[in-house]
Amino acid sequence: MFESAELGHALSKGEFRRIEPGLRADLLDAQYALSQDGRFPVILLISGVRGAGKGETVKLLNAWMDPRHIFTSAFDNPTDEESERPPMWRFWRALPPKGKLGILFGSWYTAPIIDRVFKRNRPSDLAREVEAINRFEKMLADDGALILKFWFHLSKKRQKKRLKALAEDPETSWKITKRDWDFFKLYDRFYAVSEEALRETSTAWAPWIVVEASDPEYRAVTVGRTLLEAMSKRVAAPPERRAKKSDAAPLVHPVDRLHILDTLDLSASLARDKYRKALARQQRALALLTRHPSFRKHTVVAVFEGMDAAGKGGAIRRITAALDARLYRIIPIAAPTDEERAQPYLWRFWRHVPRLGRFTIYDRSWYGRVLVERVEGFAAEADWMRAYAEINDFEEQLARHGAVVIKYWMQISKAEQHRRFKQREKTRHKQFKITPEDWRNREKWNAYQVAAADMIERTSTPHAPWVLVESNDKYWARVKVLEALVEALAVRLKG
Amino acid sequence: MFESAELGHALSKGEFRRIEPGLRADLLDAQYALSQDGRFPVILLISGVRGAGKGETVKLLNAWMDPRHIFTSAFDNPTDEESERPPMWRFWRALPPKGKLGILFGSWYTAPIIDRVFKRNRPSDLAREVEAINRFEKMLADDGALILKFWFHLSKKRQKKRLKALAEDPETSWKITKRDWDFFKLYDRFYAVSEEALRETSTAWAPWIVVEASDPEYRAVTVGRTLLEAMSKRVAAPPERRAKKSDAAPLVHPVDRLHILDTLDLSASLARDKYRKALARQQRALALLTRHPSFRKHTVVAVFEGMDAAGKGGAIRRITAALDARLYRIIPIAAPTDEERAQPYLWRFWRHVPRLGRFTIYDRSWYGRVLVERVEGFAAEADWMRAYAEINDFEEQLARHGAVVIKYWMQISKAEQHRRFKQREKTRHKQFKITPEDWRNREKWNAYQVAAADMIERTSTPHAPWVLVESNDKYWARVKVLEALVEALAVRLKG
Numbered sequence: 004m005f006e007s008a009e010l011g012h013a014l015s016k017g018e019f020r021r022i023e024p025g026l027r028a029d030l031l032d033a034q035y036a037l038s039q040d041g042r043f044p045v046i047l048l049i050s051g052v053r054g055a056g057k058g059e060t061v062k063l064l065n066a067w068m069d070p071r072h073i074f075t076s077a078f079d080n081p082t083d084e085e086s087e088r089p090p091m092w093r094f095w096r097a098l099p100p101k102g103k104l105g106i107l108f109g110s111w112y113t114a115p116i117i118d119r120v121f122k123r124n125r126p127s128d129l130a131r132e133v134e135a136i137n138r139f140e141k142m143l144a145d146d147g148a149l150i151l152k153f154w155f156h157l158s159k160k161r162q163k164k165r166l167k168a169l170a171e172d173p174e175t176s177w178k179i180t181k182r183d184w185d186f187f188k189l190y191d192r193f194y195a196v197s198e199e200a201l202r203e204t205s206t207a208w209a210p211w212i213v214v215e216a217s218d219p220e221y222r223a224v225t226v227g228r229t230l231l232e233a234m235s236k237r238v239a240a241p242p243e244r245r246a247k248k249s250d251a252a253p254l255v256h257p258v259d260r261l262h263i264l265d266t267l268d269l270s271a272s273l274a275r276d277k278y279r280k281a282l283a284r285q286q287r288a289l290a291l292l293t294r295h296p297s298f299r300k301h302t303v304v305a306v307f308e309g310m311d312a313a314g315k316g317g318a319i320r321r322i323t324a325a326l327d328a329r330l331y332r333i334i335p336i337a338a339p340t341d342e343e344r345a346q347p348y349l350w351r352f353w354r355h356v357p358r359l360g361r362f363t364i365y366d367r368s369w370y371g372r373v374l375v376e377r378v379e380g381f382a383a384e385a386d387w388m389r390a391y392a393e394i395n396d397f398e399e400q401l402a403r404h405g406a407v408v409i410k411y412w413m414q415i416s417k418a419e420q421h422r423r424f425k426q427r428e429k430t431r432h433k434q435f436k437i438t439p440e441d442w443r444n445r446e447k448w449n450a451y452q453v454a455a456a457d458m459i460e461r462t463s464t465p466h467a468p469w470v471l472v473e474s475n476d477k478y479w480a481r482v483k484v485l486e487a488l489v490e491a492l493a494v495r496l497k498g
Numbered sequence: 499m500f501e502s503a504e505l506g507h508a509l510s511k512g513e514f515r516r517i518e519p520g521l522r523a524d525l526l527d528a529q530y531a532l533s534q535d536g537r538f539p540v541i542l543l544i545s546g547v548r549g550a551g552k553g554e555t556v557k558l559l560n561a562w563m564d565p566r567h568i569f570t571s572a573f574d575n576p577t578d579e580e581s582e583r584p585p586m587w588r589f590w591r592a593l594p595p596k597g598k599l600g601i602l603f604g605s606w607y608t609a610p611i612i613d614r615v616f617k618r619n620r621p622s623d624l625a626r627e628v629e630a631i632n633r634f635e636k637m638l639a640d641d642g643a644l645i646l647k648f649w650f651h652l653s654k655k656r657q658k659k660r661l662k663a664l665a666e667d668p669e670t671s672w673k674i675t676k677r678d679w680d681f682f683k684l685y686d687r688f689y690a691v692s693e694e695a696l697r698e699t700s701t702a703w704a705p706w707i708v709v710e711a712s713d714p715e716y717r718a719v720t721v722g723r724t725l726l727e728a729m730s731k732r733v734a735a736p737p738e739r740r741a742k743k744s745d746a747a748p749l750v751h752p753v754d755r756l757h758i759l760d761t762l763d764l765s766a767s768l769a770r771d772k773y774r775k776a777l778a779r780q781q782r783a784l785a786l787l788t789r790h791p792s793f794r795k796h797t798v799v800a801v802f803e804g805m806d807a808a809g810k811g812g813a814i815r816r817i818t819a820a821l822d823a824r825l826y827r828i829i830p831i832a833a834p835t836d837e838e839r840a841q842p843y844l845w846r847f848w849r850h851v852p853r854l855g856r857f858t859i860y861d862r863s864w865y866g867r868v869l870v871e872r873v874e875g876f877a878a879e880a881d882w883m884r885a886y887a888e889i890n891d892f893e894e895q896l897a898r899h900g901a902v903v904i905k906y907w908m909q910i911s912k913a914e915q916h917r918r919f920k921q922r923e924k925t926r927h928k929q930f931k932i933t934p935e936d937w938r939n940r941e942k943w944n945a946y947q948v949a950a951a952d953m954i955e956r957t958s959t960p961h962a963p964w965v966l967v968e969s970n971d972k973y974w975a976r977v978k979v980l981e982a983l984v985e986a987l988a989v990r991l992k993g
Contacts, residue, residue, distance in 0.1 A: 058822060058823065058824075061823040062819070062822070062823050065818060065823055066815060066818075066819055069811070070814070070815060070818055070828055071811070071814070071828045071829075071830035071861050072830065075823045075824065075827075077823075077824035082577070082578050082579050083577050083578045083579070084577050084578070084579050106823070108823070108824060177789060294672060316564070316566070319565070319566070320561060320565060323560060323561075323565055324557070324561055327553060327557070328553065328556040328557050328560055328570045328572075328601070328603070329553075329570065329572035329603060332570075333565050333566045334566075335566035335567065340835065340836050340837050341835050341836050341837075342835050342836075342837050366566050
């Protein structure tokens with residue numbers, strides 16, 4: 004990929020002076036149009052070899068455009084809040100909102116490439132990470148982001164010359180450290196690994212643009228024009244109209260009448276005294292596990308889904324009753340805030356991912372995409388269809404970083420739901436739990452069951468299994484919820 | 499303050515069982531009403547001696563109410579992101595939004611009290627911190643927050659007994675460490691220091707409620723009832739109507755016609771060649787200062803205010819041109835997001851406070867409160883009047899933590915503004931900078947000048963001075979802005 008970036012591309016200073024004013028004004032216009040349009044963010048990755056002028060280019064872009072609306076982020080060593088979360092967390096928190104330009108100095112490519120150069124991981128690890136990156140960028144692109152990835156290249160000879168020049172100039176010598184020379188010794192290895200990573204991740208939705216970086220004027224104009232063209236083209240594109248309609252047909256046509264949720268024995272129940280004993284035993288076990296020394300290296304991400312009145316809240320409270328209040332956070336899913344709406348769908352869940360040694364319990368979750376948004380037609384089919392894979396990726400990242408990811412589907416019968424609705428209407432401090440919307444959703448019972456079955460089918464993974472909970476009897480359900488959590492956590496901690 | 503919390507208050511288990519169900523239902527109702535009301539947050543501080551059941555009480559509150567809408571935060575050791583900001587930053591980020599209950603385990607009281615007990619600070623330091631806390635809590639209360647501060651007290655004898663009991667029970671022995679016994683040895687000192695701190699901070703707007711903590715039932719019901727009563731009373735209170743009207747009268751009646759902004763010589767200018775040289779010199783000096791070893795222990799918070807078209811953006815760009823793009827973040831003040839509107843006024847500025855070694859440049863700022871919001875009547879008089887003191891407190895906290903706080907008022911003449919507006923309308927890539935609103939604001943020129951003069955008068959402090967910049971000539975203005983920054987930073991870094 005680097006061949007044509009060693010040809011000696013250059014632009015004269017005179018030519019540059021002629022081009023710059025117009026380019027600058029056009030970029031400013033495009034930035035303003037982006038902001039007015041507000042439909043998508045622009046994500047610019049600036050990567051490449053040391054001494055190739057990445058910093059100068061970012062500075063120039065900030066000078067050309069309005070720096071007040073550029074989100075520049077650099078990724079050096081992670082802070083402790085970052086290193087206690089999955090590696091991608093720090094990038095999610097740095098994503099620009101829709102309508103803005105984000106410049107990322109260093110990115111999700113840095114660690115995989117460096118690890119491979121220093122042989123801290125295997126070739127298969129790089130391949131896996133490359134694939135994960137492609138899926139991540141696809142998700143951003145599907146969500147509307149314009150992604151441009153610049154790689155600043157220098158031939159070996161030119162990089163050596165450049166590092167020497169920087170080291171000898173008293174103005175810049177502080178920039179060049181022993182680490183730079185150590186890296187330079189591995190030039191050929193960096194070349195090979197980077198080329199592989201770039202080749203495998205230069206996609207239609209997030210292409211790499213390799214720029215020969217030895218001539219500052221050529222470099223600057225290339226980046227500026229590429230960015231300008233991509234932004235202008237996108238802003239000029241007509242808004243995409245994706246048909247949104249309620250979808251109640253199962254993804255796989257049911258040839259027989261067997262349905263995963265129908266296999267549950269909803270008559271399962273537990274007597275009050277047995278419940279009390281079992282509950283106390285499981286709560287005690289859970290409390291002990293949170294004091295296990297390895298828990299400091301893990302997290303718990305628990306997800307509760309189910310029909311209205313299935314007992315999610317009650318089950319959650321039986322978990323939290325066993326926990327120190329400092330250890331957990333419950334995230335009830337409400338309408339997204341405007342900051343959340345300006346970001347990719349999963350952003351509002353990523354932001355609550357727990358630190359090590361903590362629980363996050365989601366009361367409803369990212370599965371809303373393939374449940375309520377599918378059934379009610381709030382999301383286009385293409386969007387909820389891709390959500391299955393995006394969700395699996397997200398949960399895999401959590402699990403890889405030490406999270407016990409556990410997901411509960413709490414199943415009740417339609418008759419039991421009716422009974423509970425009526426009861427809520429009668430109980431003073433439960434009245435607020437029942438709204439006309441609940442009755443409306445109930446009319447779509449079958450469509451929700453179909454969506455839930457598809458969801459369970461497509462997102463049950465070894466690292467993040469669904470636990471199906473027979474919930475007509477609250478005692479039975481709560482004990483099952485706790486048992487499953489205790490078991491999953493014990494396996495992980497003592498594994 | 500602790501006398502009546504050593505009387506042996508207790509509640510029988512039977513009595514508790516009789517009271518609990520009603521109290522619980524009432525609390526749940528009140529929590530729901532709070533959420534529906536949405537006008538204010540409830541901030542609950544849970545403090546007191548070790549072994550007094552703080553954790554159990556928080557757990558119980560979470561069990562009684564809906565834990566999904568309680569924001570529980572604990573403050574142990576600060577993360578590195580926290581310790582790189584002023585001490586209050588971590589508390590600001592944990593404040594509950596309006597309509598929600600936040601329980602704070604440990605608080606802004608912990609460090610001042612412990613530091614004083616261990617004599618790491620002087621009595622005068624504690625007095626100063628106590629005063630700062632009062633002002634902080636007043637600000638929260640003025641902003642609408644309901645603040646309740648519980649202090650769990652145990653007599654010396656009872657604390658000893660309690661620690662022993664915890665240490666001997668295999669279920670709880672892990673909770674008691676050597677540190678607890680070390681603290682216990684200082685019981686009398688803790689008693690004296692805490693009592694002083696509590697007495698000085700028990701205010702009408704944020705009262706301390708000392709609870710005798712030896713009896714779990716008494717403790718729980720006392721907290722529950724106090725909370726219930728305060729919440730119910732507040733929700734029932736009629737919405738406060740504060741008259742909002744445009745205010746253009748100076749705070750001090752002008753006896754003569756001297757005006758701080760009139761003293762500026764707006765004819766000050768710089769020739770192009772002198773400008774170029776001076777600019778290059780100052781930018782170089784600034785770049786060098788950011789590489790000074792002590793800069794890693796400091797931050798820069800720069801604020802730009804001025805009439806429309808005064809040249810704020812241009813001046814900011816001349817600063818950032820000298821900086822590595824990784825080092826700064828520009829915050830252009832736009833309409834608050836809904837997450838920001840659910841918090842106290844200063845919250846949206848606190849969230850962008852820089853880490854050590856970084857700049858945050860605010861393009862317009864918290865001064866909007868005493869400028870546009872005053873002049874246009876967006877804020878009630880009581881609110882913008884208190885803002886002067888709140889802002890001084892905020893900036894003092896920044897400065898104490900190593901920030902160079904520098905504030906620019908860029909002054910142009912009314913005629914010069916007119917010329918620039920006209921010019922903007924003609925220049926292609928500047929057209930978006932001029933809107934009908936700019937013309938409307940211009941009509942209130944005098945009111946803005948009055949508000950600016952009051953602002954400068956009341957918020958010019960040694961730790962955060964205003965720099966008045968004659969800005970009719972852009973060259974002059976930009977060089978003056980840079981010079982002031984370089985000087986302030988040099989003084990701070992080089993002592």
